[in-house]
Amino acid sequence: MLNNRLRIFLLLAAAGFIFACSTVPEAEPVVDYSDERSILYEVGRTRTMLDNEPVKALLKAVLLVENSKSMPEIDNLYTEAREKTRKEFDAAVGAERWSDVLRIWKSLKALSLTPPDWDEQRILDNRKQSWRTAGNRTLLDLERVERASPEDDAPGQDVVARMIQGTVTVWVDRGLRVERRVGYADRVIGSGFFIDDRGYLVTNYHVISSEVDPKYEGYSRLFIKLADDPETRIPAKVIGWDPVFDLALLKTEITPPEVFRLGSSQDLSVGNRIYAIGSPAGLEQTLTSGIVSAQRRRILSLGDVLQIDAPINHGNSGGPIVDEKGRVQAVVFAGIEPFEGLNFAIPVELLKIILPALYEGGKIRHAWMGSYGRTASKPGSATPNGASVVYTVPGSPLALSGVPENTVITAFNGQPVTTLEELQNLIIREQSGTIVRITGTDDPDGTGELRDWFVMLDERPEKPGKLAFDRDVSYRALLPLFGMQLDPIGTKDRYSVVSLVRGSIADESGFSEQDSVELRKIDFNDEYDLVSVQFMTKRRKSGYLDAFIGLTASLDSPSYF
Structure with missing residues (x-):
């Protein structure tokens, strides 16, 4: 009955080393909106998505409109993507696929393109009617909350x-x-x-x-x-x-x-x-x-x-x-x-x-934005003021939408966000493939000018940390795993610690800013979803003496969103 998550908890305490390997997934290229050739290439790629992924094509067309100079190729793509998405919505309505209808409608709402003859309540009413027709009283009663009494009476x-x-x-x-x-x-x-x-x-x-x-x-x-x-x-x-x-x-x-x-x-x-x-x-x-x-x-x-x-x-x-x-x-x-x-x-x-x-x-496929984050607060204050994007996986939804690292997210589809947990609780209620609107500032203190980004939620991988290793250079992938941001210095595999996430594995292992580290070995344990990294390091707290140290982390954590 001890599940995998708790086995990881215990194994991390023991810091065992058992290793394996895995395959590398492909990441979407990031568009250079200042390069006309890159823009036209993206227009061509997006056109191939119009028939099978019209909602995704629509978001890409919107991003092209927002970030590029006016071009007839972009304008035509945007118009076709809108039409294809509306047809997809109508087809889902006709087939009574109400989960898809809701996903597409929410995507269109985020872009301020909702069909005038539909609203969310109408969709939910139709979905309830389908449950009623199927005789599913359990789902019909989901919104009815029956609370326990404040007394601790035992059941009769x-x-x-x-x-x-x-x-x-x-x-x-x-x-x-x-x-x-x-x-x-x-x-x-x-x-x-x-x-x-x-x-x-x-x-x-x-x-x-x-x-x-x-x-x-x-x-x-x-x-x-x-x-x-x-x-x-x-x-x-x-x-x-x-x-x-x-x-x-x-x-x-x-x-x-x-x-x-x-x-x-x-x-x-x-x-x-x-x-x-x-x-x-x-x-x-x-x-x-x-x-x-x-x-x-x-x-x-x-x-x-x-x-x-x-x-x-x-x-x-x-x-x-x-x-x-x-x-x-x-x-x-x-x-x-x-x-x-x-x-x-x-x-x-x-x-x-x-x-x-x-x-x-x-299988339930949860949504995510492809980031590792923490609750943000203003300097000198313990009051939370948003969710900080500490690290973004290359090719992930936030990266493709141009959301920079260190952005502080303060709202999700117009709903205020003050902590990472609040943001995650909003994301888990959405389907993968839904376009959402996030509001925030790229000022790490969360005090800068606010702006909006449109992001399409993707399917959350089973091992977000492994995806970071597969798509990024190794020293950057250590940030979400151990909370240690590194910069290369001189020779191969030697780095300097630029910053630490407070309370992270690296922080609690005695690392400090400006420590020198050399990556010696990186191994993966597929059975328990762990990564183990061996360092040769000179730590300030140890008088800069050479030391060999091994750190182990889970390839998943509650800090990914």
């Missing part, structure tokens, strides 16, 4: 009985695992809970990952077991999954004995009592209780989680955290075995964000 016996009936044991049979020439049964056991009377249930992605992970090549069969019939294995299939939020939607062909309603975690505070249901160590029908130990823990790549002290063991993963009326407040997803009482749960609000996409099926 009747509520507990219903909750247990709606909770299942998730059982993944992975055949035999051979160790030292001896075969052992390979089983993954977790928990899940029904959210739909048509047989849909929620569990953790890491419980069922072997069913959908293309890297897994072994045998895998998925079943569930009901509370009142633990001997019968009922086949199930994975509908949608999200490795980032560690959630998955399953489907069985039975009528659930009980269905959970989705509540809210908004009223939970540190010290509030919570109740967890699951199958620890395969023991079905187990109810445990505890308290909320902490809020807003940054364990996942995106979003905050709850830290709880309810007893969590193998088999609890994917089970619900409920209030006194049995409404789901969170989903159990991890516990760190050596540390008793250090357990975590995913707030139900994150499940609600992705649930429509989970029902549509397949």
